[in-house]
Amino acid sequence: MASNTNSTDVSKGATGTAGPLLHIRNLQLSATVYPDDAKPHTVTIVDDVSFTLARGQVLGLIGESGAGKSTIGLAAMAYGRGGVHISGGEVLLDGVDISGASRRELRKVRGRQVCYVSQSAAAGFNPAHRLIDQVVESTLLNRTATAKEARARAIALFDTLGLPNPQNIGNRYPHQVSGGQLQRVMTAMALCSEPDLIVFDEPTTALDVTTQIEVLAAIKRAIRKTGVAALYISHDLAVVAQVSDEIMVLKNGKTVEHEDTRSIIETPKETYTQDLVNVRSIEHQEKPPADTPLLKVDGITAIYPGTDVAVLSDVSIELSAGQTLAVVGESGSGKSTLARVITGLLPPAKGSLTFNGQALPPELKQRSREELRELQMIYQMADVAMNPRHTVSTIIGRPLTYYFNIRGRERKQRVAELLDAIEMGEGFADRYPAELSGGQKQRVCIARALAAKPSLIICDEVTSALDPLVADGILKLLLELQSRENVAYLFITHDLATVKAIADSIAVMHRGKRVRYGVKSDVLTPPFDDYTQLLLSSVPQMKAGWLDQAIVERGL
Amino acid sequence: MSYILTLLAKRLAISALLLLAVSALIFAGTEILPGDVAQSVLGQSATPEALANLRRDMGLDEPALSRYFGWLGGIVQGDLGTALTNGTDIADAIGKRLYNTVFLASTAAVVAVPLAISLGLLAVLYKNRWPDKLISGTTLAFISLPEFFIGYLLIYFVAVQLGWFPSVATVYDSMTFAERLNAVALPAATLTLVVLAHMMRMTRAAILNVMQSAYIETAELKGLSAFRIVAKHALPNAIAPIVNVVMLNLAYLVVGVVVVEVIFVYPGMGQYLVDHVSKRDVPVVQACGLIFATFYIGLNMIADIISIVANPRIRHPR
CATH class of the missing domain: 3.40.50.300 (P-loop containing nucleotide triphosphate hydrolases)
Incomplete structure (x- = not known):
């Protein structure tokens, strides 16, 4: 698809520019649990998950809580929360397996090749530093740009993401900016070091529906403009369908179905996917109000x-x-x-x-x-x-x-x-x-x-x-x-x-x-x-192209 | 900005009120002790007439309230009264000793505070590995030993065996700064060892607490080094608890040096206070008490002010 030549790739040589950007093969993720009444033991959280992601493509990961979607997203950065670790399979990033990489090697991957946007930007930003300093931090540490260039790049990204007053918003502290704006600043932070891949972990779940559509539109525009590939994680199928090229449905750490977006929402094969698509199909007959209210x-x-x-x-x-x-x-x-x-x-x-x-x-x-x-x-x-x-x-x-x-x-x-x-x-x-x-x-x-x-x-x-x-x-x-x-x-x-x-x-x-x-x-x-x-018009619809249409209608 | 000024003004006002309350307490405390100054000056065998005469001379027959305000008024003008035992001016006698005490405390603080915070950072970086355990173990051992014991250990090994520093911390006016430092080396080292553990462990705990935050995960996923994460992203958010415990320990360095000063025969406030307590010299005890209270309240106020100023939410309101 959109081939994206990236300056950060030069240092890594021609390891595998022809192959997929991310290739996850038979991934197994485990964690050690310490129950009160039993011996510590290892539980498998994700088992036998495989997919490939080409440059510039967006893969949506969907499932209920506990399905392992965030865990898989973080595994693309070889990171595990609370003792989760890669216990099997391979995570090939640009042809290089990072599943067993050392901390030093991983630091070159994180913030440079792969960046992360978390669910709550309000908690994800450090309250003690100005936004701009946090946005350009990894770019400066990578030495891919001077301080001046990095700032200019950040400001251009603020503009792309539709933030008000892009010149100065970076000088504010996290608590001085609203939740929807913070989520966009965090996306700018992920894009600033010009990575090949961004992991979006429920980036709009904590937002109001009217704010969600604005952030979604901004993310979609930024993905299109920069040609970055993305893993988009959400529990809301209607949201994922708006930004993804393909969707993978997960349940209890296993793949249920993996198809292109249109097939998933229009002709889902598995019963579980059908349930997700048809959720909220309750019929309720409206009753007229009584003469005397309770x-x-x-x-x-x-x-x-x-x-x-x-x-x-x-x-x-x-x-x-x-x-x-x-x-x-x-x-x-x-x-x-x-x-x-x-x-x-x-x-x-x-x-x-x-x-x-x-x-x-x-x-x-x-x-x-x-x-x-x-x-x-x-x-x-x-x-x-x-x-x-x-x-x-x-x-x-x-x-x-x-x-x-x-x-x-x-x-x-x-x-x-x-x-x-x-x-x-x-x-x-x-x-x-x-x-x-x-x-x-x-x-x-x-x-x-x-x-x-x-x-x-x-x-x-x-x-x-x-x-x-x-x-x-x-x-x-x-x-x-x-x-x-x-x-x-x-x-x-x-x-x-x-x-x-x-x-x-x-x-x-x-x-x-x-x-x-x-x-x-x-x-x-x-x-x-x-x-x-x-x-009413901000509620994501379970159909492909709804967001594009809404963007055009509203001029977002 | 005006919000932060209001907060600071409030904090200052609280400190002033607190100090006033402490002065009243100190006065009342010495007042309810059995017997009075006249009694202790003249001794048990004094005749009632002699006692009455002396009380009239010293103004002790006036009501307590008017004596309190007289005392307070004097202090505000820098007059701490005269010592009963030798009739010298208390302000003069305390001045030099207070300088000595503050000098010793500052020397200890200049070493102890940066050392404690660095050790705390180090302990976080190597959490649950051997450097962390070594730091925690040693500092805990020193806080567990009584300070006089640490003092005698240092005297025996460093002063007597190695002969590096003098065992008696004698200071006089004509000393140079370097000579003074040499003289207070051992008492300062003792104090440092005593306060180190508390500050170090608080730094460690405060930073570890911050390390649970979501923004630390963000920093980790940005590919930052462990040191940068702890120093740049965790430490600034742990300042308030660290400053509080640092100030508490600085106050202890000034107020709690009595034992150490006695061991090293150092002419500071502690020795002066101990001497005059045993002689029941009430005006001196009152003056010392008030000075110690001022240090305590002042340092804690500074801690609060730093906490207020360090909070970006207060510094940069919406």
Whole structure:
């Protein structure tokens, strides 16, 4: 494809410019684990993975967490996190096997031939140094450019990546730049030393959907312009499909399918790939709102103590019993603050709350136990929302004792029923949270909320930390529980696909204001206001060429 | 920039308040001791009339509060009062000794601080390998030994056996700088060995803590050398905890030298304080206490100021 003559290649001679840039052959990656109750032993994380990558090509690696995609990406730099090491096979970079290279040899590869862009640029940049110094650091150490040339190159890259004020943005410190911009600066850092290959490790996963499309467009433009080859790692197939020439689907450290992008998303052969392509296919019949709402939020304005900025201004919503209201918006839109106001954690400056026809006291400590019981919450991070020293039966049993004074055999019985309701079964009662998978943890949190027999559950980004297929299972469970227990959900999310799947009505939030509100069919039917239009059109579509089209439409 | 100035001003104000509180504590502390200065001057057999006369002469019959403010007012003007035992001016007597103590402490600090931080860096670079274990083991051994023992070991081996440095650290005014350094070599070495381990281990721990960060992985994947990663990417982010422990140890060098000064018969604050405590010379004890407190509070304040200034988030707000 795009043949790219690169100045850094000269020193390495004509080892293999005719062959592929990266050739991974029967790669096996292992790690030594040290369990509490057993002897240390070696586990294989990735087994028998092979692929080749030509210069200027982009290969997407996709799979759920634990599939080994990041581990393979880092193996292309002969790097392993937390004791992971290459235990078999070869990693041929430009014809040279780097799998057994010494530290000294690897230092010539890393930052020179292969560069890395991490998931969280906010954590990946050193807070103590200016951005430009970090961007040009490896270029200067490679001595492929003078300080002046490297700076000029960095500034040109900032410009290519569409960063505002490319001349001066490098003089800022990481904390002075937004997350989306940092992700682009990190891409510039990877490109600055003119490598042959860049490993992108979930570079847009932590970003809002409207920011994600901008960063994706910038990355794609930079790849095209420089002709660098890339490994693009993501759990989001729709994203990978926009930037990759080929896609490799991984599951449990093994290759499931490896085809060109169009074949993967249009004619997937393996069932697992088909599941990934067809994820979020839940059908939910929208219900009309009832005459009297269960929860009425009227004209809420909220200000955090010690500040004078309104995080919420004049927000009103209504939620009917047994229905789902989705609150959508990007980070900083005030959607989680709304949950804090409803739960009484942040008394509003203005406005009122009505629950079940009665005024709800604004402050948590003024609320009765009955009011607390009626209103439960499920969180994004299920593992930190549970006490790691409590067993599942203690976690689910506590609200039973606290609200209903159920103890002993009856409590045990009820816990078993609840475990049944979340499709886990009694066998999990004596397990600790650490022994559960991400999806199981979230299910236990759902059971804990259900144990109080609430009429409203606030779900704060409950599926955001989960893999798509697991998230799908959680959404199906929530819908099923809703039809059985007639519980209402206030569903806070940034993910529009989730909203489409489960909501009855939708409130779109932007900068603390409710910009669009109504039943789902109305909200998702044009004409749209500008922000909703932007939000909806930013969600990556599972089809080839969607990003190119969006770039043209928006002039990104 | 104004944000950082406000922070610094606040920190200064806190130090001033703290110092005032300490002065009140010192005064109150000496006040609640049984017996008073008049009693200790005249002894057990003094008649009540003689005691009353002396108290009136020394102003001891006035209320405690007015005596406290009189004392404080004098200190602010540089008047620390007069010693009871020999009637000399305390400020004069302390001046020279304070200089000696600070000289000894600075000599020890100039060696100990760079050495401790370098050893800490070295220990991180060779983490869990033999250089790390050797450094940790030796420094721990020295912190575990009482300082008088280290002092006598040095006197026996370095002064008596090898004869490199004098065992008694006598200093006088006409000495040159080099002669002075030679004289304080052994007490300074003792102090260095005592404070080394704490600073070195804190440096090691602080840097290792930073080494867990994602940006260290970024640096590693940029192909940087181990030394550059530790020195350029880890150390700047570990400054705050390191500076804090360094300042704590510097304060100890000034305040905690009593034993070492006595061993090496060094004419510093420590000896002066010990002499006058045994003689119950309350004004001298108060003055020494206040000076020590000033050093402690001042050095810790400097540590906080450096931590504030070293934080890019505060230095360059959004």
